[in-house]
Amino acid sequence: MDIKLSANGKKASTIKTFQTIQTEVESSTGIALSVDCVIFGFDENKLKVLLIRSDLKKFQSKWSLLGDLVGIKEDLDNAAYRILKERTGLNDVYLEQVHTFGAVNRHPAGRVVTAAYCSLINVQHYKLNILDNELHWHDVQSVTDLAFDHQSIFDTCYKWLQKRIQEHPLGFNLLPKKFSLRELQNLYEAILNTKMDRRNFRKKFFAMDFLIDMNEMEKDVPHRPGKLYKFNFDKYAKKKKKWIGIDF
Amino acid sequence: MDIKLSANGKKASTIKTFQTIQTEVESSTGIALSVDCVIFGFDENKLKVLLIRSDLKKFQSKWSLLGDLVGIKEDLDNAAYRILKERTGLNDVYLEQVHTFGAVNRHPAGRVVTAAYCSLINVQHYKLNILDNELHWHDVQSVTDLAFDHQSIFDTCYKWLQKRIQEHPLGFNLLPKKFSLRELQNLYEAILNTKMDRRNFRKKFFAMDFLIDMNEMEKDVPHRPGKLYKFNFDKYAKKKKKWIGIDF
DNA sequence: TATTATCGTGTAAAACTTACGCAAAGTAAA
DNA sequence: TTTACTTTGCGTAAGTTTTACACGATAATA
Numbered sequence: 001m002d003i004k005l006s007a008n009g010k011k012a013s014t015i016k017t018f019q020t021i022q023t024e025v026e027s028s029t030g031i032a033l034s035v036d037c038v039i040f041g042f043d044e045n046k047l048k049v050l051l052i053r054s055d056l057k058k059f060q061s062k063w064s065l066l067g068d069l070v071g072i073k074e075d076l077d078n079a080a081y082r083i084l085k086e087r088t089g090l091n092d093v094y095l096e097q098v099h100t101f102g103a104v105n106r107h108p109a110g111r112v113v114t115a116a117y118c119s120l121i122n123v124q125h126y127k128l129n130i131l132d133n134e135l136h137w138h139d140v141q142s143v144t145d146l147a148f149d150h151q152s153i154f155d156t157c158y159k160w161l162q163k164r165i166q167e168h169p170l171g172f173n174l175l176p177k178k179f180s181l182r183e184l185q186n187l188y189e190a191i192l193n194t195k196m197d198r199r200n201f202r203k204k205f206f207a208m209d210f211l212i213d214m215n216e217m218e219k220d221v222p223h224r225p226g227k228l229y230k231f232n233f234d235k236y237a238k239k240k241k242k243w244i245g246i247d248f
Numbered sequence: 249m250d251i252k253l254s255a256n257g258k259k260a261s262t263i264k265t266f267q268t269i270q271t272e273v274e275s276s277t278g279i280a281l282s283v284d285c286v287i288f289g290f291d292e293n294k295l296k297v298l299l300i301r302s303d304l305k306k307f308q309s310k311w312s313l314l315g316d317l318v319g320i321k322e323d324l325d326n327a328a329y330r331i332l333k334e335r336t337g338l339n340d341v342y343l344e345q346v347h348t349f350g351a352v353n354r355h356p357a358g359r360v361v362t363a364a365y366c367s368l369i370n371v372q373h374y375k376l377n378i379l380d381n382e383l384h385w386h387d388v389q390s391v392t393d394l395a396f397d398h399q400s401i402f403d404t405c406y407k408w409l410q411k412r413i414q415e416h417p418l419g420f421n422l423l424p425k426k427f428s429l430r431e432l433q434n435l436y437e438a439i440l441n442t443k444m445d446r447r448n449f450r451k452k453f454f455a456m457d458f459l460i461d462m463n464e465m466e467k468d469v470p471h472r473p474g475k476l477y478k479f480n481f482d483k484y485a486k487k488k489k490k491w492i493g494i495d496f
Numbered sequence: 497t498a499t500t501a502t503c504g505t506g507t508a509a510a511a512c513t514t515a516c517g518c519a520a521a522g523t524a525a526a
Numbered sequence: 527t528t529t530a531c532t533t534t535g536c537g538t539a540a541g542t543t544t545t546a547c548a549c550g551a552t553a554a555t556a
Contacts, residue, residue, distance in 0.1 A: 029278070030278050030279070030280060030281075030320060031278075031279070031280070031281045031318060031320060032278060032279070033278075033279045033281060033350075033361055070279060070350070070361075072278060072279060072359055073352055073359075074352065075350060075351050075352050076348065076349075076350025076351070076361060077350065077351075079350075097347060097348065099345060100324065100345065100348040100363050101324075102281075102318070102323060102324025102325070102327075102363070103323050103324070103325075104321055104322065104323050111320055111321075113281055113318075113324060115348050115350070166491075166492070166493060166494050166495065166496075167495060167496050168496050169496055180534095181534090181535095182533080182534085188494065192492060194492055197514075197515070197516085198533090198534090199515090199516080199535085199536080199537085200513075200514065200515080202534095202535080202536090203513095203536095204494055204513095205494075207512095208496070221522090221523090221533090222522095222523060222524080222532085223521090223522065223523060223524095223531085223532045223533050223534085224520085224521045224522040224523080224532070224533050224534050224535095225521085225522070225533090225534085226533075226534060226535085227534085227535090236496075240496065241496070243414075243495070244414070244440060244442055245414060245544090246414050246436065246452055246453075247414065247415060247491070248414075248415050248416050248417055248456070248484070248488065248489070428503095429503090429504095430502080430503085445545075445546075445547085446502095446503090447504085447505080447506085447546090447547085447548095448544075448545065448546085450503095450504080450505090451505095451544095452544095455543095465553095469502085469553090469554085470500095470501080470502095470553095470554060470555080471500080471501045471502045471503085471552090471553065471554065472501070472502050472503050472504095472551080472552045472553040472554080473502090473503085473552090473553070473554095474502075474503060474504085475503085475504090493513090497556100498555105498556085499554100499555085499556080500553105500554085500555085500556100501552100501553090501554090502551105502552085502553085502554105503550105503551075503552070503553095504549105504550095504551080504552095505548105505549090505550095505551105506547105506548090506549095507546105507547090507548095508545105508546090508547095509544105509545085509546085509547105510543100510544080510545070510546095511542100511543080511544070511545085512541105512542080512543070512544085513540100513541080513542070513543085514539105514540085514541075514542085515538105515539090515540085515541095516537105516538090516539090516540105517536105517537085517538085518535105518536090518537090519534105519535095519536090520533105520534080520535085520536105521532100521533085521534070521535095522531105522532085522533085522534090523530105523531080523532080523533100524529100524530085524531080524532100525528105525529090525530080525531100526527100526528085526529075526530090
């Protein structure tokens with residue numbers, strides 16, 4: 001098994017190579033279960049996804065998602081948290097299960113069913129915790145031809161994110177705690193791949209009344225600085241609307 | 249292994265008891281994978297769910313969802329279709345994966361991770377295909393205290409359905425091919441557990457322009473009969489809107 | 497033939513969305 | 527320090543959608 005030291009040398013993590021996984025899967029009499037994480041970040045006004053170079057020659061060093069087998073005594077959700085922790089060094093990240101992929105031939109090592117999780121992290125935090133130089137952020141628009149069935153997993157998760165962000169206050173996990181409305185709008189425009197009217201966007205968020213004015217201004221911007229806000233998650237948790245309507 | 253004959257005697261299906269599953273799980277060196285189906289129907293203006301009496305004494309004959317282990321050479325989705333076919337005799341039913349449940353101790357037989365699927369069937373069709381007299385339709389409002397973690401699986405799927413039906417034309421799978429607007433509204437009211445204005449409901453659906461007027465009337469109703477409609481799935485597939493907005 | 501329940505249509509007020517104007521605040525360069 | 531440039535912050539008018547509510551018509555049944 002590969003033992004890799006983290007970049008800062010403080011933590012050691014044991015991360016499985018494809019060969020290790022293949023051995024484990026082949027020794028299994030049944031179906032192996034894995035977790036794959038689609039980790040999104042937001043940097044330089046672009047939506048990014050964290051990928052790792054596949055260690056399998058057969059897959060010509062294609063990029064793939066971060067994943068691992070689920071331990072026999074490990075909750076499925078915990079396995080996803082563990083992978084995130086091992087790969088990014090981050091605790092408390094936003095993480096949600098999206099879909100489970102179970103086609104018989106989806107994995108070359110044998111029968112592996114995988115549960116895909118979507119994670120949103122603040123790239124500023126992450127930068128302090130780079131643990132593996134085979135990892136790279138990729139612009140989501142340029143992600144093609146991933147290893148295994150990871151392209152289809154990624155596509156599913158990206159569509160999930162696009163829909164989800166319109167209905168839930170997910171996006172704030174991609175931003176610093178304090179952010180300007182411009183940053184927030186850039187985030188939405190990047191994820192939804194669209195342009196919005198600045199004034200209506202602002203009106204919309206103020207009308208929701210979930211933003212806390214920090215009475216601080218942006219710094220180091222080459223133009224008039226905007227106000228900084230925090231999202232009021234507590235208020236949201238209490239007041240979130242139960243929408244009843246039909247729209248398709 | 250239990251061999252059960254169908255009610256009409258034409259088909260035989262092999263349906264596993266809990267003991268069988270326990271044996272299979274215990275003989276496995278790893279994680280066992282199962283599928284559980286939450287099968288919804290609509291009858292007498294109430295939303296129903298199809299449950300089976302658990303054969304495990306330990307669970308005091310509580311009701312449980314229909315499930316089975318996934319075969320080593322069986323696609324996950326196909327396993328769900330197989331279970332539906334075995335239990336209801338129906339082919340071509342609406343089926344969608346909802347969530348995978350993987351807590352370590354969720355199943356008493358050992359480590360079993362289960363993928364929950366949601367199915368919507370037309371009860372009229374089903375009635376012709378009763379295969380097992382341990383099966384019963386339950387009013388969703390009165391479903392409590394299911395076996396294993398099935399209550400939580402059911403709750404998740406019911407919430408999923410409530411949300412999903414507002415955004416996608418799912419509900420029509422629960423109705424006959426031809427239906428009146430009143431039936432459609434009753435369906436929505438039952439699923440969402442709410443009351444809607446009859447005139448606005450009608451306006452809403454006509455505005456969508458996905459209903460085909462069959463130029464037929466309801467029969468055997470004790471009042472003025474309403475027109476019958478079909479949902480135009482083809483038109484929907486082409487025209488479905490890509491909504492961009494923020495609302496939470 | 498009267499009664500009862502539902503069908504089918506319409507309209508006015510309220511709420512929300514969209515499109516766009518403009519003065520003020522700060523940066524950067526002449 | 528003045529000017530040009532960019533972005534912030536606020537506001538309004540027009541268009542669209544949602545909501546609340548009324549009434550005559552039609553069929554079953556008593």
